Amino acid sequence: MRAQFVLSEIWIGLRRNLTMTIAVIVTVAISLALFGSGLLINRQVDQMRGFWEGRIQVTIYLCNEVSANPQCQENGPPTEEQRAQIQTDLEAMPQVESVTYESAEEAWQHFSERFESNPALVDAADPEDLPESFRVALHNPQDFNQVASAFEGAPGVDNVYDERQILNRFFDLLSGLQNAAFIVALVQIVAAALLIGNTIRLSAYSRRRETGIMRLVGASNFYIQLPFLLEGAIAGLIGGIVGSIFIVAAKFLLLDGMQDYFQFATTLPISELIYVILLSIVLGVLLCSLASFISLRRYLRV
Template identity: 65%
Template sequence: MRAQFVLSEIWIGLRRNLTMTIAVITTVAISLALFGAGLLINQQVTEMRRTWDSQISLTIYLCTDNSPSAVCEENGAATEADREAIQADLDQMSEVASVEYVTAAEAYADFQQRFSNQEALVEATQEGDIPDNFRVKLATPDDYEAVQSAVEGRPGIDTISNDQGVLDRFFGLLDGLKWAALTVAMVQLVAAALLIGNTIRLSAYSRRRETGIMRLVGASNFYIQLPFLLEGAISGLIGGIFASGFIFATKYFLLDRIQSWFQFNVTLGLGSVFYVIGVSIILGVLLCTIASFLTLRRYLRV
């Protein structure tokens, strides 16, 4: 195998169809960028779900004298007996890991601390606006609904809140984004494959004299096709390298920025980014090589 010969053939091929080569690289880059962004969002969502699911907790607010809900109006403010009964029942449940009773004063202090940088909010809130409550940590976060329905409607319980509802809506948005990116990526990848096919066909056509002679003097099929396959692979590689820039940008300018809105900052590590870039580049190179190979099978027959 003469490396220099093959390399010069590739260079000639890429240069001769410069406009097509640029079109191919652009298409590959865009499709891989979208594909990579989709993968990255997917990883982000998985990672966030894992973090948030393990953190999921229920907050059971107890009735106060001025709670507006029907249960509270009927039974009045939670009594000491109500509170103990609820605590006992929660302690018995196997889904529950721990129950913490938080008085209104403690809740207010916690609130003040957490939003200490938003003075207006803190000032507008008084002690007692957050009623006494139970913070229930779950052993199996998936079972939060069972716990919730078991105690819901009992005398003394005002409302039960969980953070799942908010998260589901947010994850729904990210999932939508992911599927949009992946769908466009798929369409682009098909377009890229067709473009590659066309470019390689042009390349094979413009070098038909050379390949004809190679065939005649007994060059192996592999040797005849290698420059074309590598031409495709290199286009794919260059496209992938451009795409990796976009993938980095997606992480730093989109996903990390979104994370800063949240209490638990779940940023993806560099490892995940490089994994996504690696997958994207390999996909690009494989796609281009396979598209070239399929084209060659039709246009460079032995």
């Protein structure tokens, strides 16, 4: 095998179909960028889930004077005994890791601290509006339903609130983005594969004289096909590298921007970014080589 010969053949092929080659590179780059961004979002969601699942709590709000719950309106705020009963019952549950009580006064204090910058809101609220509550940390956040069903409707309990619901709404948004990126990436990948097939076909056609002679003098199929395969692979590689630039941009502009906006405490480590980029490039090269190979089997009969 003469490397120089093969390399010059590839170069000639890429140059001869310059416009097609550029089309291939652009399509591959876009599809890989979308694929990579989808993957980044996926990683981010996984990581945030892991981070938040350990921290989110279930809050059991107790009745107060303004509760809308009919049960509360009937019985009024919980008695000392009911409150103690709820606490003991909670602590007895195997799913529960810890229980913290927050009195109405503490709740008001937290509320006014949190919205210090928004005095209008604080003024509009009344200390009596805020209910007392139990903050419950679970061993496994998935056990929320068991806790909820045990306490919902219990005397003195207004409602049971799962913080996960807010988080899930956010995760749903990210998953939607991710799915959209994957779908567009898939369409683009199909387009890229067809384009590569066509490019290789053109390339095989414009070099039919050479390949015909190669066949006649007994060059091996591998030797005849290698320049075309590598032509596809190199287009895929360049497309992958361009796509990686988009992926890096997506990470620093899109994800990090979102992070600032939503203030999530987890940053995707660079190793994840590198993993996504490598995966995208490998995928690009494999995809292009495979498309070239299939196309060659049709247009370069040996």
